[in-house]
Structures are given as C-alpha cells and as structure tokens.
Amino acid sequence: MVEVSLSAFAFLFSELVQYNQTQVDNIAELERRLEDAGYAVGARVLELFCHREKGNRRETRLLGILSFVHTTVWKVLFGKVADSLEKGTEHEDEYMISEKELLVNRFISIPKDMGTFNCGAFVAGIVRGVLDNAGFPSVVTAHFVPMEGQQRPRTTILIKFADEVSHMMALLNIY
Amino acid sequence: MIVCVAVVGPQNNPLYLQSFTEADDALKLHHIVHCSLDVIEEKVNNPKKSGSTLSETFLGLLYPTENYKVYGYLTNTKVKLILVTTDLDVRDVDVRNFFRKFHAAYVDAVSNPFHVPGKKISSKTFSSRIGGIVKSFGPGSPP
Numbered sequence A: 001m002v003e004v005s006l007s008a009f010a011f012l013f014s015e016l017v018q019y020n021q022t023q024v025d026n027i028a029e030l031e032r033r034l035e036d037a038g039y040a041v042g043a044r045v046l047e048l049f050c051h052r053e054k055g056n057r058r059e060t061r062l063l064g065i066l067s068f069v070h071t072t073v074w075k076v077l078f079g080k081v082a083d084s085l086e087k088g089t090e091h092e093d094e095y096m097i098s099e100k101e102l103l104v105n106r107f108i109s110i111p112k113d114m115g116t117f118n119c120g121a122f123v124a125g126i127v128r129g130v131l132d133n134a135g136f137p138s139v140v141t142a143h144f145v146p147m148e149g150q151q152r153p154r155t156t157i158l159i160k161f162a163d164e165v166s167h168m169m170a171l172l173n174i175y
Numbered sequence B: 001m002i003v004c005v006a007v008v009g010p011q012n013n014p015l016y017l018q019s020f021t022e023a024d025d026a027l028k029l030h031h032i033v034h035c036s037l038d039v040i041e042e043k044v045n046n047p048k049k050s051g052s053t054l055s056e057t058f059l060g061l062l063y064p065t066e067n068y069k070v071y072g073y074l075t076n077t078k079v080k081l082i083l084v085t086t087d088l089d090v091r092d093v094d095v096r097n098f099f100r101k102f103h104a105a106y107v108d109a110v111s112n113p114f115h116v117p118g119k120k121i122s123s124k125t126f127s128s129r130i131g132g133i134v135k136s137f138g139p140g141s142p143p
Helices: A006-023 A027-052 A063-078 A121-133 A163-172 B026-045 B092-110 B122-135
Strands: A086-087 A095-099 A138-145 A153-161 B001-007 B014-019 B058-065 B071-072 B080-085
Touching: A006 A027, A027 A121, A027 A153, A027 B092, A063 A086, A063 A095, A063 A121, A121 A138, A121 B058, A121 B080, A138 B122, B001 B026, B014 B026, B014 B122, B026 B080, B058 B092, B071 B092, B071 B122, B080 B092, B092 B122
Parallel strands: none
Antiparallel strands: A086 A095, A095 A153, A138 A153, B001 B014, B001 B080, B058 B071, B071 B080
C-alpha cells in the first residue's frame, strides 16, 4: 500500500478547485466539474480495488456494493472507514454515507457568498463513478448537515438510485 | 496454444483484440469472439438456469468449436475478457491463473488517467505484457 503525503494532496486539490473556479461562472457548474473529475477516479477505483482487495468476487447486490464503498473504498482512499451508512426514511432508494470531516474538505474554507457549495462534490463523483460502473446508476450529491454541539457541520453524501436499479432488484428478488 | 485474446466493454464494444497466430484467418477469430459474447450474456442473465453463482468472475469454458476452446471472464465493471485456445487438454487452474494476470494488466492499462473508458486500449505496455503472459501460458506456469 503506497502512502501519499496529505499536504501534497491538499495542495493539488486546492489547485484543482481554483483552476475550475476560473473556468466557470456559477457554483452549479463548478460542482459538476468537480463531480466529473471524481467520476473518472471512481471508475478506475472500482476496477483496481475489486481486483486487488476482493479477489474474484463480483458485487451484484445493492447492499453489497454500498458496503464495499463504505468500508473498502473509504479505507483505501482516506485511511479509515466512513462514519456511518444509513438508509433514507422518505424514499426507498436513498442512502446516506456520513463523515464528520471529509479529508478533502479539511483544508478548505467556503466563503459566505458561495452558499451551500461543498467541495465534497469530488467525493460524491468518486462514489457515483464506482456505482455507475458496477451497474447501479445513481445520482450522488454532497451536503452539509449542521450538528448541535459541533463547530463544523457534518458532511453527508446522498445516494439516490435510478429507477432501473429498483426494477432490477425487484426482478432478481434480492435487496 | 493461445490463438487469440480479447477485451470487450460493457456495451459489447471491442476494446482490445489480439491474435497470436498467422495460420488462421483473423476474421474467423473475431467472429468466434463475437459469438461467445452471446454465451456470456446468457450465463450472466440466467443465473438460476446455468446453476453457477451470480458473483463469480471466472465464467469457464463458454463453448468448444471444431478445433478451438473459448474461455470467458467477467470483471466487476461488466468488462469481458475472452481467451481462444487450440489446446485440447487445458487445465482449469492454468486458465484461472492466466485470467488473473490478464485482469491485472487490464487494470493497470485502465488506471492510466489519459485512457478514455470506452475507447480502444492503445497502450504499448499493455500489448507487451499480454504478449508475455501468453508466452508463459502452459502446464506448469507459475501462479
């Protein structure tokens, strides 16, 4: 396992965000670009980790791929497993991965006029890349969730699976 | 003796096709690879019928033609690796080893940030690695 310097990564990531900032006019476009960058990483991450960490097993179940993201991907990318994995209460096909402090956000501060922009969009892109290429198309976004008693808000990655995923699971009778 | 290896993407688009023999018509080998895609689809979409587990990557012998045997392997991203060989007595463990090394080479080729997923793999390193793996294929090859 290769270790990468955190400060080198933080520097690279801040440059990535600044570069994209000069190319776009609004926040939504910036978020989309960060997500696209993460998507490319996610696609490769899935291929690499399944081969390296999990031997010869393919993930065909929803919970299987979610726990793969939550433990294996997080562990190898960020050095620890994600804080929690929850199932959404309102909709059947929504899941949330929460993290007290995302590694990519540690050295980033958001100015007040950027509103709800979250650089965790990069991580959301990684998760979307993994799920999409494993055959579970979804929409993944990153949100700040303020917590009482803590200065910095918690970050939640919201995963909403596409309709065809629910159909496929119903057809295969597994969940 | 291995005659041909192929990498086919999730939408059945060919990503890499290499034949290792001058004797046979390259087009015929392409046709055989193409036909084997149907067998893979059938195996993947009907797990109960074929009886194999849904989450296994090695698909095994797909179908034997008159003088070829075709083996298949499915990665986690629905990318299919196909092997065509003329050997009559190929050991299962040799084929599994071969696919493991093939998969490792494929993963390295895809990790290239300049490689566009869905386009053909044009890396020379990948070609030379595949050539090396094919040469060392045979009874008694190291794991």
